[in-house]
Amino acid sequence: xxxxxxxxxxxxxxxxxxxxxxxxxxxxxxxxxxxxxxxxxxxxxxxxxxxxxxxxxxxxxxxxxxxxxxxxxxxxxxxxxxxxxxxxxxxxxxxxxxxxxxxxxxxxxxxxxxxxxxxxxxxxxxxxxxxxxxxxxxxxxxxxxxxxxxxxxxxxxxxxxxxxxxxxxxxxxxxxxxxxxxxxxxxxxxxxxxxxxxxxxxxxxxxxxxxxxxxxxxxxxxxxxxxxxxxxxxxxxxxxxxxxxxxxxxxxxxxxxxxxxxxx
Ligand code: GUN
Numbered sequence: 464x465x466x467x468x469x470x471x472x473x474x475x476x477x478x479x480x481x482x483x484x485x486x487x488x489x490x491x492x493x494x495x496x497x498x499x500x501x502x503x504x505x506x507x508x509x510x511x512x513x514x515x516x517x518x519x520x521x522x523x524x525x526x527x528x529x530x531x532x533x534x535x536x537x538x539x540x541x542x543x544x545x546x547x548x549x550x551x552x553x554x555x556x557x558x559x560x561x562x563x564x565x566x567x568x569x570x571x572x573x574x575x576x577x578x579x580x581x582x583x584x585x586x587x588x589x590x591x592x593x594x595x596x597x598x599x600x601x602x603x604x605x606x607x608x609x610x611x612x613x614x615x616x617x618x619x620x621x622x623x624x625x626x627x628x629x630x631x632x633x634x635x636x637x638x639x640x641x642x643x644x645x646x647x648x649x650x651x652x653x654x655x656x657x658x659x660x661x662x663x664x665x666x667x668x669x670x671x672x673x674x675x676x677x678x679x680x681x682x683x684x685x686x687x688x689x690x691x692x693x694x695x696x697x698x699x700x701x702x703x704x705x706x707x708x709x710x711x712x713x714x715x716x717x718x719x720x721x722x723x724x725x726x727x
Contacts, residue, residue, distance in 0.1 A: 466705065469598075477717070481515055489518040489519075490512065490520070490574060490715075491540055492552060493540070493550065494524070495556060499682075504552070512716070517719065522536065528559075530564075533555075534564075547719060548718070549574065565577040570582070586718065587616050587678060589623070589714040590709075591620065594701075594710050595674065600674050604628060606629070607631045607652045608652070608653045609631065609633045610653065610690075611654075617633055620656075624652070644666075647669065651672070651674070655676070655691060656690065657690055662679075663695065669696060672697070673699075674697065677689035677691045677703050677706060680703055687703060689702075691703075
């Protein structure tokens with residue numbers, strides 16, 4: 464099943480579940496940037512909420528917002544009884560410490576799953592794992608290669624796949640090209656999130672039954688392009704656009720329901 468079909472199916476299930484709740488789940492989205500990518504992403508999240516019957520409030524703050532002002536907004540959201548959860552859309556303007564902001568969000572309301580004490584899994588890795596399982600991609604004892612070591616994707620993805628008993632290798636900007644090629648050639652599942660258009664291409668060889676999960680979205684003159692060239696010779700490759708971004712958005716609302724103590 465394509466990601467689009469899978470997400471449509473899960474959304475229908477969530478919508479039906481939300482319809483049974485007398486108290487509708489409520490989320491706030493704080494955006495402190497004018498970034499085109501973020502704006503598109505936030506718009507997608509608001510559209511999802513509307514479709515699912517979930518209340519969503521966009522709190523848009525000016526680019527001139529200081530760290531102290533943002534912390535005050537977060538403090539209010541941490542303590543209000545209005546929102547079950549909230550997110551602060553990344554990236555944040557220069558001068559605001561993103562790690563500090565992530566730590567200031569109460570783990571009880573951290574729908575992104577960014578806080579180290581959060582019981583929730585970060586949305587992108589969670590969405591990816593659920594989809595791989597749905598597609599019955601073999602994981603146990605198989606080789607996972609994660610390219611990129613970010614706190615939002617690479618590291619939590621590695622932990623999740625390790626929990627699935629995969630042999631997990633994380634590659635990054637200091638990995639030599641030779642090692643990169645060797646690890647990729649043996650990989651059963653490749654998750655790439657490095658923000659380099661078409662980094663995975665035909666200069667590498669792949670197992671023909673491999674799965675490539677492409678987290679990258681790069682704006683180029685040719686349009687939106689993933690970190691992998693489209694249509695590589697593997698069994699399953701997630702498209703860009705219409706791929707992992709949809710899984711992340713879905714996982715956000717799965718996390719919100721988990722915070723409310725409702726799961727399916
Ligand atoms: N920026 C890119 N991805 C994300 C995400 O999943 N959550 C937030 N808050 N910001 C992001």
